[in-house]
Amino acid sequence: MVKICCIGAGYVGGPTMAVIALKCPEIEVAVVDISVSRITAWNSDALPIYEPGLDEVVKKCRGKNLFFSTDVEKHVSEADIVFVSVNTPTKTQGLGAGKAADLTYWESAARMIADVSKSNKIVVEKSTVPVKTAEAIEKILNHNSKGIDFQILSNPEFLAEGTAIQDLFNPDRVLIGGRETPEGQKAIEALRDVYAHWVPVERIICTNLWSAELSKLAANAFLAQRISSVNAMSALCEATGADVSQVSHAVGKDTRIGPKFLNASVGFGGSCFQKDILNLVYICECNGLPEVANYWKQVIKINDYQKTRFVNRIVSSMFNTVSGKKIAILGFAFKKDTGDTRETPAIDVCKGLLGDKARLSIYDPQVNEEQIQRDLAMNKFDWDHPVHLQPLSPTSIKQVNVVWDAYAATKDAHGVCILTEWDEFKTLDYQRIYDNMRKPAFIFDGRNVVDETKLRAIGFIVYSIGKPLDQWLRDMPAVA
Ligand code: NAI
Secondary structure (H helix, E strand, C coil): CCEEEEECCCCCHHHHHHHHHHHCCCCEEEEECCCHHHHHHHCCCCCCCCCCCHHHHHHHHECCCEEEECCHHHHHHHCCEEEECCCCCECCCCCCCCCCECCHHHHHHHHHHHHHCCCCEEEEECCCCCCCHHHHHHHHHHHCCCCCCEEEEECCCCCCCCCHHHHHHCCCCEEEEECCCHHHHHHHHHHHHHHCCCCCHHHEEEEEHHHHHHHHHHHHHHHHHHHHHHHHHHHHHHHHCCCHHHHHHHHHCCCCCCCCCCCCCCCCCCCCHHHHHHHHHHHHHHCCCHHHHHHHHHHHHHHHHHHHHHHHHHHHHCCCCCCCCEEEEECCCCCCCCCCCCCCHHHHHHHHHHHCCCEEEEECCCCCHHHHHHHHHCCCCCCCCHHHCCCCCCCCCCCEEECCCHHHHHCCCCEEEECCCCHHHCCCCHHHHHHCCCCCCEEEECCCCCCHHHHHHHCCEEEECCCCCCHHHHHCCCCC
């Protein structure tokens, strides 16, 4: 029996291994983590992450061929294939701070693998890492190897949160990079055999190590660039009377461009896009390519601009001040169908409004008060460094109130901001919301989920990203 161990039971490690266990009943899969609370949650009925379809997959395999454990060393030493899916956040200090990937967690995992291994192993980079990381990992493993053969593979993960299980069941592609030696090719084959249980072979792409590592950074940069491109257009749409949805539709009909991922919004978020682009920028700079670095930097600048523009629009349209006004925030997760708030644009928007002394009443169907208060109290880039994740002191932000219902959030509010595209926000009773709000009642739709015509007929002043502006908003231009 092949034994797989995955170090890191997070958003990637947990779902990915659960699907491997489901599709490969003869393989034993252990997911290990240093976080006791995470492992306890994986072994309970309340899994540590919300992901549609995940519960069913875990329930089918847990205790049969899928195990969650904190006994990291035991499972690593017994495994034939070790996936490393630890967090690789942006460095906060020292060389490359604010840009480079922090490989502390990766390095300590590699050192531990080297220490506890007694048999040959395939070590798989599942985390997103800078191109050439495998070279450093090889050095760590082989330096301590006691004659053990370690083969390193790069197998970046392309799942998207919110659709992780669907993406894992039916991936566009699986990418495996390895050394171009007979041993490296044998390792690639071993991993390909695992995926071939359910992924058609033509979708399993095999490359050299560096192409696989770089492809993940490149894919995220391209995806984020599409969002920044359409968001840049949204600003021009508002200035000219064009409608960004119509522009996206027309542009996306070109088969060379395609219709997906062209929705204008308040900005992209999530744990990956920003950190991976910053990482790419840093690698370009280190390789003497400042023009390339600057090109990709713009993707992040436009994203920051979009968030600032949104806050400015809110403040300027509400008579240039939101001080003391209640603003309802609908949605805090970085996208629908996840409870993940890492790098969510909601943090920047809320901080912007709090900076103007607004009172916020926040509702998200999957994010609790502790998480929201913590996110709003945290410094940029600190979110993925566990050392900072101490329980909150009583200094939680007083201007912020978290509620479990959109109607409670919007009651007596001066304005409503929609920051996550949860389906339920499309079907709220907006007449009821309007009746219970202060007048004039504003809606700022950062995800283009509401029907502006219907809301205007009720009496709202509506701002939707990239859509033709109400007369009111034209009369009160925002300064970006
Ligand atoms: P995460 O933060 O949810 O999970 C990482 C886990 O690793 C944590 O539970 C942490 O306690 C554990 N860990 C850290 N050091 C450890 C060690 N030495 N031994 C044992 N456990 C350790 O992170 P997530 O979101 O799962 O991301 C993991 C990697 O996958 C990152 O490199 C990320 O860029 C990449 N990725 C993430 C995607 C996403 O949608 N979240 C998608 C594709 C790739």
